[in-house]
Amino acid sequence: MNMLPTEIELEFRCNGCSTDNKEQFVDLVWDFVESQNRQVVLENHYVATMQTNCNCGATIEIEYHIWEYPVGAINTDEIQITNGTKI
């Protein structure tokens, strides 16, 4: 899982006050979620969870999902934001 990124810069809009925020998250901690056999080749799913606060006080929670397939390559990634919208 050494292809997993250690940092990510995200721009997102707060759902509470509609302010645009930009933040650099570093030292991402990746949790292993699951493995699935896809036509004999293993697919691994990882997630890094980050949290930050908007100036209005809203807590923004970000989940950065990565699917490794085949092993050693990033096939898909997805950002999910609670209380915010990716811009």
Ligand SMILES: [Zn+2]
């Ligand atoms: Zn806000």
